[in-house]
Amino acid sequence: MFFAHSTDRPDKSDWQPLEKHLSNVADMASVFAGKLGVPSLGEICGLLHDLGKYSEEFQDYLKSAGGVLSPGDAKYVDASKRKGKIDHSSAGAQYLWEVLKQKEPPSHLAGQILALCIASHHSGLIDCLSPDGNDAFNSRIGKDKHKTHTDEVIPKLDVSIQDHVNALLSSQDMEKELSQRLEILLKGEKSLKIKQFMLGFLTRFLFSALIDADRLDSAGRKPAGKPEWTLLIEKLEAHLATFKTRNPIDEIRADISAKCLNFAPSAQGLYQLSVPTGGGKTLSSLRFALHHAQYHKMERIIYVVPYTSIIDQNASVARSVFASIEESGRMVVLEHHSNLTPEKDTEQSKILSENWDAPIVYTTAVQFLETLFSDGTRGARRMHQLANAVIIFDEIQTLPIRMVHIFNNAINFLVENCNSTAVFCTATQPLLDKVDPDKGVAKLSACPRIISSEEEDRFRRLNRVTIEDLCKPEKWCADEVAELALKLLGETGSVLIVVNMKKQARKLFQLLNGRAEQVFHLSTSMCPAHRTNVIDAIKKLLDPDNPKPVICISTQLIEAGVDIDFGSVIRYLAGLDSIAQAAGRCNRNGGRPTGKVLIVNPENENLDKLPDIREAKEKAERVLREFKANPELFDSDRQSPAIMNHYYEYYFYGRSHEMAFPVSGKNLGVKTDILSLLSTNEKAVAAYHRAHNELPPFLLHQSFMTAAKEFEVIDSETEGVIVYYGEEGTRIIGELCAASSHQEKRRLLKEAQRYSVNMFPSEIKMLKEKRALIEVWEGSEIFYLGERYYSEQFGASTDEVADLKIYRF
Numbered sequence: 001m002f003f004a005h006s007t008d009r010p011d012k013s014d015w016q017p018l019e020k021h022l023s024n025v026a027d028m029a030s031v032f033a034g035k036l037g038v039p040s041l042g043e044i045c046g047l048l049h050d051l052g053k054y055s056e057e058f059q060d061y062l063k064s065a066g067g068v069l070s071p072g073d074a075k076y077v078d079a080s081k082r083k084g085k086i087d088h089s090s091a092g093a094q095y096l097w098e099v100l101k102q103k104e105p106p107s108h109l110a111g112q113i114l115a116l117c118i119a120s121h122h123s124g125l126i127d128c129l130s131p132d133g134n135d136a137f138n139s140r141i142g143k144d145k146h147k148t149h150t151d152e153v154i155p156k157l158d159v160s161i162q163d164h165v166n167a168l169l170s171s172q173d174m175e176k177e178l179s180q181r182l183e184i185l186l187k188g189e190k191s192l193k194i195k196q197f198m199l200g201f202l203t204r205f206l207f208s209a210l211i212d213a214d215r216l217d218s219a220g221r222k223p224a225g226k227p228e229w230t231l232l233i234e235k236l237e238a239h240l241a242t243f244k245t246r247n248p249i250d251e252i253r254a255d256i257s258a259k260c261l262n263f264a265p266s267a268q269g270l271y272q273l274s275v276p277t278g279g280g281k282t283l284s285s286l287r288f289a290l291h292h293a294q295y296h297k298m299e300r301i302i303y304v305v306p307y308t309s310i311i312d313q314n315a316s317v318a319r320s321v322f323a324s325i326e327e328s329g330r331m332v333v334l335e336h337h338s339n340l341t342p343e344k345d346t347e348q349s350k351i352l353s354e355n356w357d358a359p360i361v362y363t364t365a366v367q368f369l370e371t372l373f374s375d376g377t378r379g380a381r382r383m384h385q386l387a388n389a390v391i392i393f394d395e396i397q398t399l400p401i402r403m404v405h406i407f408n409n410a411i412n413f414l415v416e417n418c419n420s421t422a423v424f425c426t427a428t429q430p431l432l433d434k435v436d437p438d439k440g441v442a443k444l445s446a447c448p449r450i451i452s453s454e455e456e457d458r459f460r461r462l463n464r465v466t467i468e469d470l471c472k473p474e475k476w477c478a479d480e481v482a483e484l485a486l487k488l489l490g491e492t493g494s495v496l497i498v499v500n501m502k503k504q505a506r507k508l509f510q511l512l513n514g515r516a517e518q519v520f521h522l523s524t525s526m527c528p529a530h531r532t533n534v535i536d537a538i539k540k541l542l543d544p545d546n547p548k549p550v551i552c553i554s555t556q557l558i559e560a561g562v563d564i565d566f567g568s569v570i571r572y573l574a575g576l577d578s579i580a581q582a583a584g585r586c587n588r589n590g591g592r593p594t595g596k597v598l599i600v601n602p603e604n605e606n607l608d609k610l611p612d613i614r615e616a617k618e619k620a621e622r623v624l625r626e627f628k629a630n631p632e633l634f635d636s637d638r639q640s641p642a643i644m645n646h647y648y649e650y651y652f653y654g655r656s657h658e659m660a661f662p663v664s665g666k667n668l669g670v671k672t673d674i675l676s677l678l679s680t681n682e683k684a685v686a687a688y689h690r691a692h693n694e695l696p697p698f699l700l701h702q703s704f705m706t707a708a709k710e711f712e713v714i715d716s717e718t719e720g721v722i723v724y725y726g727e728e729g730t731r732i733i734g735e736l737c738a739a740s741s742h743q744e745k746r747r748l749l750k751e752a753q754r755y756s757v758n759m760f761p762s763e764i765k766m767l768k769e770k771r772a773l774i775e776v777w778e779g780s781e782i783f784y785l786g787e788r789y790y791s792e793q794f795g796a797s798t799d800e801v802a803d804l805k806i807y808r809f
Contacts, residue, residue: 277584
């Protein structure tokens, strides 16, 4: 008997037979790939992904690792030195490519896709062509068969597996499924670049199906069952029925919620929910999503938010609605704040990494984009979960400009091919449907607006705040901003200051702490549980029935989706969309005649490492100057749709050259962009043609791994670190260090999401040098931060901060 996985029991009683593993993975991969209409491709991937494990070399490795072979036995090997070094993923890829490459399309294309998925299932999708034109695909698929064991293992296949493979290869199912999918995938598309991008995404989807099936079976797990949408809807509707209408704002919120409910039976598609700040979109969008998911028999709801602070709030709201269900032991809401498991493909990470298998998932934009574009297998594993899902993008205007085209194409793929519905939520819709169609435009549904423009105008006409531009040529120093805040505190009773950088928030906190009775600081250096406690404490002080003076200094995390209501706001100059979001935290519930929002331009602000904020700030400055010169052009209102449209035209069209995610030639040797690397890869094809005087002998030319690494370098470079915060954080760290079973570790890692902070590589390196990061168990590559490096004022730090004053909530 051949085995797929071993344990430390030499009697092999709990070792998994290879035949069983291949069969299990094939069954699950078939179901996952079936969401895209290509179940047979998923099935054959699963059957052959570990073909190389039939080799004598791999079986001897397992027996040595499991104690069946001992030192001195002729076939014994040092398993610790051989771990991860025996190629068992190339054999299946070579076998399928050799069988299918001789056939006509689409079988030839199927052969390349399947070979890519199988060969890459421990590394992340490999390049077909490298950016310099080298044939990376054939370099891998043409690897020496003595090293891949292909000729050795094919005769050893278990009969049931061989029969299953032969049946699939001799039938027309794979060819028919792929032909039908290609017809839908490429229908009506004129842009060759977008066609190739879609083929690449089909490959990544199938890769995701294989990865998740393999990891689930390795962990002895099965996919979760179907959600009980009816039960969840009953709980939400009962919760909404308790709301009372006290003022005109409540009336409009109720009307928006009703319109979301009425829109739920609409066809699956790409929609816009344009709700002004304070319009109640958190529960209204959830109401739409639940009813829409039930109506179309969809599998999950995924909320994608720009900041972890919104996860804290939105997930907390959802948990309160579904608390009675979760208390019975059924998981409804999953929060995925950060990556705690390493990207490195270890046995532990396979079992413990998150795959979004829950009815309602709250995650960040970084995690979502990593699922679509990142290197390795950790993010890609989740991609198939985006099929047949309702995906709500909260505050879509925060999408980085360089992501526009690859994001648009990815969303079009999910909506048009995966039976998903996407909703762009914001008070200020960006122009994603107005960009270059040859590179990728958001294809909105025929009637995309869930809420009419008249409804939006009705809300805006309530005039809850006035926005004043106090920018001055000499700019504002921190001391002046602090004095302005104290003056406003006396006038309005509460002040929110929103800054662009963490160091600005710390500076203002230090200037104001002690000069007002209650001063708070918020930033992403604080773990989610910490931020939630601070926000809850502030809300108590802002209780309209018993308000207390309070100042909060925050980075921009507070201005998107956080339900909080200050008397006045000071906003450091940024994009007009950010200023509008900050204004949404002022007089949010209309309890005052009007709120006051003041824009100031700080001195000595270097935004070179925050290019999106810098560019948005420059465009806002330009529009605000035009407003001063001729306010009538903008209806004499700094919040009007006219001024926002003007701002977006400058911001989007002035940066159209950045929207394909340009990458410099410094690392690659050629100047290109990620959109090209993931589609036509024309510079690589041209380089190949110059070297060989012919085109590459395969249909997919993408530099998948190169593009993913470039994406990682810029956008997904943080790693989650667990922190000592409060009794719960301390308990979780202690229990994780002592945990033995995989089930217990998974449970604790889910809990640890709320007690983790994302840190950059430079910070990680510095803390490791100071021995301030401790591995929770040997080989896990999951770390917690030393207790003295976490402050209850400022959160995580690269310096010891234990002597800072501690607040308890």
